Amino acid sequence: MFMNSVTQNLQQVQKRIEAAQKKFGREQEPITLLAASKKQSIVKIREAIDAGLWRFGENYAQEGISKIQALSDVDLEWHFIGTIQSNKCPLIAEYFTWAHSVNSAIIAQSLNRAREIFSTPLNVCIQVNLEGSPNKAGITIDQVPKLAGLITSLPKLRLRGLMTLPEPASTLEAQRKPFRQLARLLLDLQQAGFSVDTLSMGMSNDLEAAIAEGATILRVGTAIFGERL
Ligand SMILES: *Cc1c(COP(=O)(O)O)cnc(C)c1O
Numbered sequence: 001m002f003m004n005s006v007t008q009n010l011q012q013v014q015k016r017i018e019a020a021q022k023k024f025g026r027e028q029e030p031i032t033l034l035a036a037s038k039k040q041s042i043v044k045i046r047e048a049i050d051a052g053l054w055r056f057g058e059n060y061a062q063e064g065i066s067k068i069q070a071l072s073d074v075d076l077e078w079h080f081i082g083t084i085q086s087n088k089c090p091l092i093a094e095y096f097t098w099a100h101s102v103n104s105a106i107i108a109q110s111l112n113r114a115r116e117i118f119s120t121p122l123n124v125c126i127q128v129n130l131e132g133s134p135n136k137a138g139i140t141i142d143q144v145p146k147l148a149g150l151i152t153s154l155p156k157l158r159l160r161g162l163m164t165l166p167e168p169a170s171t172l173e174a175q176r177k178p179f180r181q182l183a184r185l186l187l188d189l190q191q192a193g194f195s196v197d198t199l200s201m202g203m204s205n206d207l208e209a210a211i212a213e214g215a216t217i218l219r220v221g222t223a224i225f226g227e228r229l
Contacts, residue, residue, distance in 0.1 A: 006047035006225060013207075013223050020211040031211065034079055036203070036221030038063065039228035042070050048224060049074055057081040057100070057219050061088040065095050081163075081200075081219055083137045090114040093156075098123040100163040100200045100219075103139050108151050115156035124151060125163040125200050128185065130178045133167065144185060148194055161198030161216070162186050168205065175209035183214045 004012075013033070021027045037045050038059040045056065045067065054075070058064030059082025068078055079098040084107050092099055093114035102108050102124045115122045126147055129138030139147060144162070151159040162185055166178035179201050189196050202210025204223035211218070222228065 004226070006044055007051045009224050009226065010048065010051045010053065013220055016207060016223075017211065017218070020208040023208075024212040026211060026214075029216075031215060032217045034081075034200075034217050034219045035224050036081060036219045037067070037225065038082070038221065040221070040225045041229065042067060044225050045071065049076070053224075055079065058096075059083075061085075061091045061095075065091060068095050084111075086110050093118075093122055096122070098125075098160070100125045100217075101127040101137065102147075102151065102157075103127045103129075103137055105147060105150050108147065108154060108157060112154040112156045118156070121156045121158040123160045124157050125161050125198055126151070126159070127163045127165070128182060130164055130181050131167060136165065136167075138164065141181075141185060145189070145192065148189055148196075152194065159194065159196055161196040161200065162189075163200035165203075166201075166206075172209055172212075175206040176213055179206075179210050179213035179215065186214075 034055045034057045035048055035053050036057045055077045057079040078096045079100060080092045080096040081100045084101055086106055089110035093111045099122060111122055126144055127138035129136045132140050148159060151157050162182050164182045169175045182201055183199055186196060186199055199215050200217040202215045202218040204220050207218050
């Protein structure tokens with residue numbers, strides 16, 4: 001099977017992002033491309049770095065940390081995007097700059113405690129389970145304001161916004177629906193006085209829909225790196 005290089009894939013992804021920004025009137029707004037590098041090799045990540053990427057998202061603490069160490073010769077920004085287990089909070093707080101998937105008071109407090117030895121706070125997003133599906137991580141919509149309030153009270157966490165991982169949908173309209181809900185929820189938080197600026201939403205198959213609804217961080221894996229190991 002013909003395999004594109006990471007560089008070629010990245011060009012395609014950047015074209016898709018620019019086309020969607022144009023189509024949905026978002027050319028002036030910065031959109032961050034976070035490369036979701038779970039189960040991708042160091043060789044491929046280095047290819048992505050050579051192609052200009054420097055923000056990477058990892059899902060598993062151990063795997064992420066070994067990559068962070070293997071790539072410590074480069075100045076990179078690491079985001080934790082996987083489900084956070086409480087026993088992994090110290091490692092996540094130590095090695096990562098962002099955690100996108102905070103979904104309980106206990107996790108927030110553990111991350112805050114583990115971050116105490118650092119001067120800069122950990123940037124965090126609350127993961128929202130919009131459909132309320134039992135097998136998905138994230139809190140329900142009605143629980144968001146309370147957790148947002150708690151995170152804001154913790155000195156070593158900086159609440160940046162919301163993240164979601166919706167059920168796959170096949171049409172643009174169906175893909176846009178949960179993203180629109182998340183955007184509305186961010187607006188509710190802003191109107192309630194929270195200074196939040198981040199919508200972490202959109203992956204390889206639905207990044208256009210996410211851009212249409214105001215995504216500020218896209219988490220893209222396979223469209224950049226190809227299939228995972
Ligand atoms: C794997 C993953 C992604 C990237 O998914 P792709 O479909 O490979 O683009 C984004 N966000 C999270 C939380 C992931 O686990």
